[in-house]
Amino acid sequence: MKSYLDFEKPIAELDTRVAELRATQDGSSDIDIEAEIAKLAAKSEAMLSSTYGKLTPWQKTQVARHPLRPHFVDYVEMAFTDFVPLGGDRLYGEDCAILGGFARLNGQRVMLIGHEKGHDTASRVKHNFGMAKPEGYRKAIRLMEMASKFGLPVVTLVDTAGAFPGIEAEERGQAEAIARSTEACLALGVPMVAAIVGEGGSGGAVAIAAANKVLMLEHSVYSVISPEGASSILWRTPEKAADAATAMKVTAQDLLELEVIDGIVEEPLGGAHRDPAQTAKALAAAIEKELAKLSKLDAEALVRQREERFLAIGSL
Amino acid sequence: MSWLSKVRNSLSSLNKRDTPDNLWIKCPSCGEMLFTQEFEANLSVCPRCEHHGRITAKTRFEQILDAGFTVLPTPEVEENPLNFRDTKKYSDRLKAARAANPYPDALTNASGTIEGYKAVLGVQDFKFMGGSMGMAVGEAFVAGVEKAIAQKCAYIICTAAGGARMQEGILSLMQMPKTTVATRRLAAAGLPYIVILTDPTTGGVTASYAMLGDVQIAEPGALIGFAGQRVIQDTIREKLPDGFQRAEYLHDHGMVDMVVHRKNLKGTLAQLLGYLERKEAQ
Numbered sequence: 001m002k003s004y005l006d007f008e009k010p011i012a013e014l015d016t017r018v019a020e021l022r023a024t025q026d027g028s029s030d031i032d033i034e035a036e037i038a039k040l041a042a043k044s045e046a047m048l049s050s051t052y053g054k055l056t057p058w059q060k061t062q063v064a065r066h067p068l069r070p071h072f073v074d075y076v077e078m079a080f081t082d083f084v085p086l087g088g089d090r091l092y093g094e095d096c097a098i099l100g101g102f103a104r105l106n107g108q109r110v111m112l113i114g115h116e117k118g119h120d121t122a123s124r125v126k127h128n129f130g131m132a133k134p135e136g137y138r139k140a141i142r143l144m145e146m147a148s149k150f151g152l153p154v155v156t157l158v159d160t161a162g163a164f165p166g167i168e169a170e171e172r173g174q175a176e177a178i179a180r181s182t183e184a185c186l187a188l189g190v191p192m193v194a195a196i197v198g199e200g201g202s203g204g205a206v207a208i209a210a211a212n213k214v215l216m217l218e219h220s221v222y223s224v225i226s227p228e229g230a231s232s233i234l235w236r237t238p239e240k241a242a243d244a245a246t247a248m249k250v251t252a253q254d255l256l257e258l259e260v261i262d263g264i265v266e267e268p269l270g271g272a273h274r275d276p277a278q279t280a281k282a283l284a285a286a287i288e289k290e291l292a293k294l295s296k297l298d299a300e301a302l303v304r305q306r307e308e309r310f311l312a313i314g315s316l
Numbered sequence: 317m318s319w320l321s322k323v324r325n326s327l328s329s330l331n332k333r334d335t336p337d338n339l340w341i342k343c344p345s346c347g348e349m350l351f352t353q354e355f356e357a358n359l360s361v362c363p364r365c366e367h368h369g370r371i372t373a374k375t376r377f378e379q380i381l382d383a384g385f386t387v388l389p390t391p392e393v394e395e396n397p398l399n400f401r402d403t404k405k406y407s408d409r410l411k412a413a414r415a416a417n418p419y420p421d422a423l424t425n426a427s428g429t430i431e432g433y434k435a436v437l438g439v440q441d442f443k444f445m446g447g448s449m450g451m452a453v454g455e456a457f458v459a460g461v462e463k464a465i466a467q468k469c470a471y472i473i474c475t476a477a478g479g480a481r482m483q484e485g486i487l488s489l490m491q492m493p494k495t496t497v498a499t500r501r502l503a504a505a506g507l508p509y510i511v512i513l514t515d516p517t518t519g520g521v522t523a524s525y526a527m528l529g530d531v532q533i534a535e536p537g538a539l540i541g542f543a544g545q546r547v548i549q550d551t552i553r554e555k556l557p558d559g560f561q562r563a564e565y566l567h568d569h570g571m572v573d574m575v576v577h578r579k580n581l582k583g584t585l586a587q588l589l590g591y592l593e594r595k596e597a598q
Contacts, residue, residue, distance in 0.1 A: 163523075165543030165551050170561060171569050175522035175542040182496050182524060202480075203492060203523040203542070210493035224480045224489040224520070229547075234402035234482060248485035249398050258397075260486050307497045311458065313490040314393050314451030 003273075005062050011051065014044035048270045055219065057251050058242035061227055063219040063271045064198045065161075070276035071130075072099055072116040072157050075197070078280030079287075080105055080112060086143060088135075092172060095136030097128040097164070098208070100143045105155065106288055111147035113140050113208055114157030117198070131164035132204060134177035140208050141177075141184040144192075153291050154185075154192040156208040161226065163204030178207040185210035186306055189299030193290045195265070195283060196220045196252075197272075212306050213290040214260070216252035217283065218267040222260075223250040260313065263290070343367055345537070359578045368535045368578055370515060372417075373424045373439040376474055380437055380582050385428025388436075390420045391459050393451040398485050406483040409445065417444045421452035422477070425460035427467065431586035433593060434469035436460050442476040442516070449521050450481035454491030457525060461498040470508040470589055475526040479519020492524035499528045508592035510585065513540045513563065513572065531588055532572040533581070534563035540572075 004012040018040045025033050055063065063069070076083045080103040087094045100113035117130035140156075147154045163174055185192060185208065194211035200222030216222060223230075223245075230244035231237060255261045265286045268275035297305060340349050345367035355362070359379060360369035377385055400406040414420055422444040427436050438460040440447040447453075457473070464471035480488040502509050511529030513522075516539035523542055534540060541561035549556060559565045563575045576584050 163542065165547045167548065167552065167554070167556065167560065170541050170543065170548070173527075173569070173571050176527040176571060178523040178542070179492075179496065179525070179527040182493050183500065183528065186493060186496055186500060202489060203520050206489055206492050207523075210496070222486060224485055225482055230402075230482050236403075240402075244402075247398065247400050247402065248482070250485070255486055258486065260490060307500075310490060310493040310497050313494055314454050314487060316392055316394060 003066070003068050005059070005066065007059050007062075008048075008051065011044055011047050014040050014047065018044065045269070052219075052270055056242065057221070057245035057249075057254070058227060060219050060251050061199075061221050061241075061245050063273075064221045066271065066273045067119070068273040069198055070272055070279055071119065071159060071198070072114040073119075074276050075114075075157055075280050075283065076103065076112070078277050079284035080110075081107075083112065087139070089138035089142060091138055092135045095128075095133050095139060096126050097130055097132035097160070098136035098140055100140060102152070103155075105284060105291070108288070108291070109152050110155045110291075111143055111152045112155050112157070113143055114197075115160040115204075115208075117159060128164060130160045130199075131162060132160065133164050133166070133169045134172040134174050137163075137177035137181040137207050141181050144181075144184045144188060148187075148189045151190060153190050153294070154188060154211075155287055155291075156192070156194040156211065158194055158196045158200050158205045158209050158222075159198035160201045160204045161199055162201035163207070178203045181207035182210045186310075187303065188306075189302060191291055191294035191297070191302060192306070193287050193294070195287060196222045196261075197283070201226060210306070210310065212294050212302060212309070213262045215263045215265055215283075215286055215290065216255060216261050217265050217272060217279070218252055219271050220252055221245075221250040222252075222255055223248050344369070361578050366536060366577070368515060368537055370442050370476065372443060373441040374418055376439045377426045377428075377437065379578070380472075380474075380585065381426060381428035381430060381435075382432070385426045385437075387419075388425040388427055388459070388463060390424060390452065391455040393455050396483070397451070397487055398483070400483040400485070402483070409483070413445050417441065419444070421456065422447045422449070423453040423456040423460075425456060425463065427463060430472075430582060430589060433586055433589035434467060435585075435589065436464040436467065436469060436471050438471065438473040440474060440476040440514075440521075442478075445481065447475075447477035447521075448479060448481035448488070449477055449491050449495075450484040450488045451491065453477075453481070454488075454494045457491075457495045458498045461502050464507060465502060465505045468505075468507065468594070470510060470592065471502055472510045472512065472585065473525065473529075474512045474514050475517040475521055476514045477517060477519065477521040479521060489520065492520050495525040496528065499525055503530075506594055508589065510588060510592075512581070513566075514538050516540070518542065518544060518561075527571075530592065532574075533584065534566060534572045534575050535581075536563055536575055536577060538563040540566050 085101040103112040118124035118127040192211040194209040196216040227241040227245035231240040272279040343362040346365035513534040
């Protein structure tokens with residue numbers, strides 16, 4: 001099943017036309033129809049290429065939130081092998097908004113942690129739409145500390161609208177859990193690479209992204225508040241989200257320029273959801289490359305590099 | 317009826333518009349009209365309902381530090397790095413905030429003593445753009461901690477912020493790990509870090525340095541939380557419990573060590589420093 005975003009309407013129309021022609025073709029090979037299909041398909045691809053070549057920050061936000069965009073569980077399947085899920089924070093419960101466990105990246109052992117949003121109604125509810133509660137962050141802390149103890153590099157995949165805003169989350173110390181998770185990242189004596197694969201929403205994202213190297217998928221976004229949130233607070237209307245997305249500089253390209261991230265992983269034409277396998281392959285290769293570079297540093301140097309990286313942001 | 321109400325009522329013939337704005341203030345909690353001078357003499361705490369009013373950084377320094385403290389310079393940072401503009405330009409908002417406040421951004425440090433114990437005290441001023449954490453706040457926090465490390469003394473922070481400064485986008489978010497680097501360095505130096513959560517402390521500030529203290533103190537009634545109440549209500553569509561995200565609620569849930577009345581704050585800090593200060597530094 002395909003799912004088109006609003007701004008992809010002209011592409012959707014072409015694709016529908018191609019599908020219709022294919023259906024009428026019905027096994028017979030009418031030269032004229034085949035030529036028409038080829039023409040329309042080429043036109044659709046050209047349009048996809050030009051549309052995705054100049055996505056606005058607000059359009060990128062929609063691509064980053066696309067319901068068919070690959071999520072943590074897809075990357076576990078396609079970018080890693082031999083995943084051993086580990087559960088629970090040993091304090092309160094198991095939060096499926098953040099998943100984690102041992103995994104192999106091209107054979108290399110890593111601790112893999114990330115947000116999972118779910119892909120249908122049932123799984124979205126199970127994973128709380130990728131919005132973690134304190135126990136999710138405390139599980140992440142536990143896994144990071146274990147990784148450090150056993151010398152496994154930490155890889156995180158960030159994809160959340162933000163930490164869960166709810167009564168029980170506040171009661172159990174959402175703020176403290178996020179602060180301690182950020183602190184745990186900074187304390188790691190092993191290499192840590194974070195990749196923003198969809199939405200990097202505020203503190204709920206940074207809690208597992210205070211890494212040695214931070215990568216972003218080409219059409220992912222990372223911001224201090226959602227464009228909708230900024231719109232309603234700063235413009236006092238929900239309708240300025242597109243302006244807010246532009247003003248806040250939320251795209252991978254903006255963030256690379258601001259030196260907040262270290263690299264961009266290219267997505268297939270038309271976004272990650274059009275070819276998850278290709279996306280996973282590119283992501284795995286990029287993470288592997290960063291880990292290889294970091295493997296040359298000892299524990300002390302890794303901590304120092306991470307500290308300097310964040311101290312430099314905002315220093316003259 | 318308190319004596320203040322009696323005074324107020326006896327003056328009811330006065331046209332209120334004829335009194336200067338700053339002579340009387342209305343307690344935002346109980347609505348009582350308070351004589352400003354008396355209110356301030358009472359540390360800006362309402363004598364009727366004990367509501368702890370928001371106070372400026374300067375007043376806070378005077379209330380906590382012994383006389384003779386030094387206000388430290390606020391580090392300079394790149395201004396308006398994103399060239400941000402909403403309904404107004406961010407640089408204009410900064411200009412207006414600076415015109416209305418004595419210090420150049422929302423976090424200011426002072427070095428001094430508390431009943432003789434050396435300390436660096438950072439204070440976030442809600443009056444400066446809602447105390448919000450941008451690069452200047454992050455950099456000032458780091459500078460305050462560095463000063464404490466250099467002087468081998470405690471770093472104490474009075475937090476007050478709506479959260480991160482949205483006008484600095486991702487750069488404000490990055491102040492969360494940045495300030496955490498500083499608290500880690502303070503800990504590595506074996507020096508105490510004390511957090512005083514004041515009204516209000518929410519968002520990215522709460523989710524970073526405001527929750528990492530060795531000792532966590534909250535002022536009575538202070539609003540302290542991660543998510544804003546409206547956001548929570550919109551998400552769960554239920555009524556929030558009474559006292560939700562207030563200092564006492566956090567204390568009940570194990571998130572702070574103590575809720576301390578402002579009149580006891582200085583004494584409490586001195587008492588804590590007596591336990592936490594390293595022997596060789598004395």
